[in-house]
Structure formats: C-alpha cells, structure tokens
Amino acid sequence: MSLITGLSDRYPHLGFDGRPLAIECDDGWLGILHAFFADADKSMGAGGTFTLLQVRETMGGLRIHYATAEVESDVGRAIADACRQGSARSFHICEVCGRRGRLHSFHGLRKVVCSEHADGELDKGVPFEGPFNAHDPYSPEADPFVGARPTVAEFDAAPIIEAWLIEEQGEGGPRPWLYGWFFGQPDISDGDHGHTSPIVQMDDMAPPRWVRTDSRLYRLGIYYPPAEREIRYWAQKQARRPLAHGEPPGGSNDIEAMLIFLRSSGRLRSTKIDRMEQAYREEQERHKLSRG
Template sequence: MRLIIRPNDRYPHLGLDRRPLAIACGEGWLGILHAFFTEADKVMAAGGSFTLQQVGEKTGGLRVRFDTAGVAPDARRAIDDACRLALARSYHICEVCGRRGRPTNFGGLWKVVCSEHADGEFGEGLHFEGPLNAHDPYFPEADPFVAGRPTVTEYDSAPLIEGWLIEEESEGDPRPWLYGWFFGEPHTSDGEHGHTSPIVQMDDMVPPRWVRTDSRLYRLGIYYPPAEREIRYWAQKLSRRPVPYGEPPGGSDDIEAMLAFLRSSGRLRSTTIDRLEQTYREEPGHVQEVGKVRTT
C-alpha cells in the first residue's frame, strides 16, 4: 500500500516541497503521520534543517526515518520522542481504516488491523499481544489520540449523519461542530436536520468516516460542497418532510430541478437563489481537504 501526502505548506519548517510524498503504508495511519509532522515542524521553527528519508510499515509498526542538522540537542530529542510516539500509536490503530486495531499475524506477515480487516486482502489473520514496544512503555487508553478512535463494533452501531457540514464555532464554544440530516440518533427523528455537540475528534481519512463529539460517536455519510448543500437544504426544507433513509436531501441528484423548485415556491428571494446558483456553478466538484478541523 502507498499513501500519498500532499504537504501543501502545512509544514513550512520541514523542507518538504509541494510534490506529494509517497509513503509505504495504509491511509489509516494518516493522522499519526500528520501528528508527527506537526510536532516536528513546531520544533524546527527554531532553526536548522530536517530531511525526511523514509516512511513506511515494518514488522507491523510505522517507521519514520529522518535526519536533522543545526538543531539543539533538546530539539532533536523532542523530534525523536514524537517519532517514538508515532510508532507506539501505530500498534493500536488499524493501518487500513484508522479505527482501533491490534497487531495481527498473517502467516508471518505482521499488520495492525481492526477486527473487520483481520480477514481481507492479507488473508485470515490471528490477533496477538506481543511486546512490540516493550522498550518504550505506552498506555493507549491514556492517549486521547488513540482512545477516542472507535472500535468496529462502536462504529457500526453509531448514528449516521448525511449531508454533513462543519460549522467552525458554536455559540459560547470555540470548538467546531457538525450539522446535517440524522438517522438513528436517539434525540432526533430520522431524516430530520439538526446539529451535534462540539467535536472532540474527527477521522483523519479524506473524506472522514466518523466524528466523536462531546455526546457521542457518529458515522459520516455523504458530504456535499457548501453551495450544493445549501440548495439541497432549502429544497428539502420547503418540501416539508424529513429525508427518507437512502434518499439524497432534496429528493434527487438533479440540482437544476431543485433550483427550479426553489424559484417556483416563492419562499426565497430571487437574489438569494441567483447567488446559490452562481456559487454552485463555480464550486469545485470535490474538496481535497474536507474534514480537517481544529479540535482541542
């Protein structure tokens, strides 16, 4: 498996150019890598040079090889500590999907996978508990980065949010939250539009598949770019009915028909609909960095 990371100026002090980084591991470890790069970039802001040599999976764990020059000893120790933390975390996070995982033996091939991926492309694996990082004791339940990730069972039983969108700040709380159409949420009727409590942690995959809030875990369904989503929101709202499960908000994927419906309803100003239509036509068909939010 090869994971592609696009630096995109996220780590200006690491000397990474704009070319995508080809990394020999699964995308389930994307969050571990971003956490390492973020910490290393913070340390390197004081000066010196950082050279990334190799990143990949080896004997089940995430290995990051790098070199530094012109950095203080304590700065080098801080990056080394971040590197060891990345390795320790990788033994508890599924390399395939980013949910909670365990070291698994596939006939001599070691991988860290969840229960769903223990029987898949690598064959049928056997979970085991081994002293993979006994030299560097680590307690995953004390690390919110790992502890907040869902198990397969928790994920499968979580409520679903379709047509979700991030609101960067809720009233009285600087943390972001989500709103969308809910299914299986105990306090919201199926297909009704609502919002979550503030986000605690969000899946690192693009697009993300889950989010944990102050109150519960949610599965994330389809994401619509903002203008398309607003058109769908108003078309659904003016239809005066909840979204049926399995049906897209607005009733179909015919945006032109939705715009025509909004104009015929007489409920929205023509200037508002004109703005929605223009923004929709200028909107990219996909969003590369959807779901990357700041959490505390």
C-alpha cells in the same frame, strides 16, 4: 491524492521534496503521520532544517526516518519523542482504516488491523502481542488520540449523519461541530436536520467516515460541497418533510430542478437564490479545473 502529496502540501517546510516513494504505508495511519508532522512543524519554528527520509511499516509497526540539521537539542528531543509516540500508536490503530486495531500475524507477515480487516486479502490473521517495551511509559488507554478511535462494533452501532458539513468557529472560540440530517440518533427524529455537540476527533481518511463529539460517535454519510449542500438544504426545507433514509437531500441529484423549485415556491428572496446559484456555478467550475 496520494499520502505523500497531501502531506507535502500541508507541511511544505518539512523537506518532502515530492518523492513519490517516501511514504509506504496504508492510509489508516494517516492520522498518526499528521500528528507527528504537526509536532515536527511546530518544533522547527525555532529554526534549522527537517528532511523526511522514509516512512514505512516494519515488523507490523510504523517507522519514520528523518534527518535534522542545525536544531537546538531540546527541539531534537521533542521530534524524537513525537516519532516514538507515532510508532507506539501504530500498534493500536488499523493500518487499513484507522479504527482501533491490534497486531496480527498473517502466516508470518505482521500487520496491525481491526477485526474487520483481520480477514481479507491477506487471509485470516491471528492476533498476538507485539514487541512492546516494558519500560516504555506509553499507554494507549491514556492516549486520547487512540482512545477516541472507534472499534468496528462501536462504528457499526453508531448513528449516521448524512450530507454533513463542519461549522467552523473563529480563533479562540468554541470548537467546531457538524450539522446534517440524522438517522439513529436517540435524541433527534430520523431524517431531521440538526447539529452535534463539539467535535473531539475526526477520521483522517479522505473522505472521513466517522467523528467523535463530546456526546457520542457518529458515522459520516455522503458529503456535498458547501454551495451544492446549501441548495439541497433549502430545497429539502421548503419541501417541509424529513429526509427519507437513502434519499438525497432535495429529493434528487438534479440541482437545476431544485433551483427552479425554490424560485417557484416564493418563500425565499430571489437575491438569495441568485447568490446560491452563482456560488454553485463557481464551485462546479473549480471542480472542473481541479480535475484538469
């Protein structure tokens, strides 16, 4: 799914009009765009119209061009402030991967990248200070949106959650958390299943590669759709051993074999296995339809 398609589906009232060239930047800035459009969508609840004109990278930073009509003055100021904040944030977030970054020059071409992407297809970049306004009160250190994003070194040192799944909470309840199989977590044995503390921020890339919780940063390993994951979870649990690093939960990618194993084990009710199998079949059918 392209950036423009995903954003227009999520914010249908913001006048994207399905234009395929309206957004021209790399996926690492997707989180900045989500934050801006969420603010704009909330502000437009007071009435009026918002039309996206163009999103592009200019002199290394993010530029969002839009038009509003029939909006109150305070609404216009709120959207303009959100737009300025998005641009300021872009100078501290890698345009390629969304981790912490800084402005680099690639033989005169400016681009905000992390240390990993400072040496790649554009050759080796040279970091330098950007065109920051001394009178602008924005500080990346005081902005949780930027501060929660990992550096490359922090990401590489983070423990991994394999076969993760979000545990959602009801409106007004505790924040969601993740559960899965852990590796490199000092408080959980490798290969054991557990859950994190509540989520602070999650990578906006698809699929996401990291999550920060109240207690630590995690790298995110492979993701399985919910129905398939439930079968894998019970197959791994009934095997009565930790998950080996690099091994898929359930021991293989043969879901049919896992269902046979669960039925033969006699440890789960047949109605429960029937429900899991039906949910898996429906999940697979939806996947086929979504791929056309």
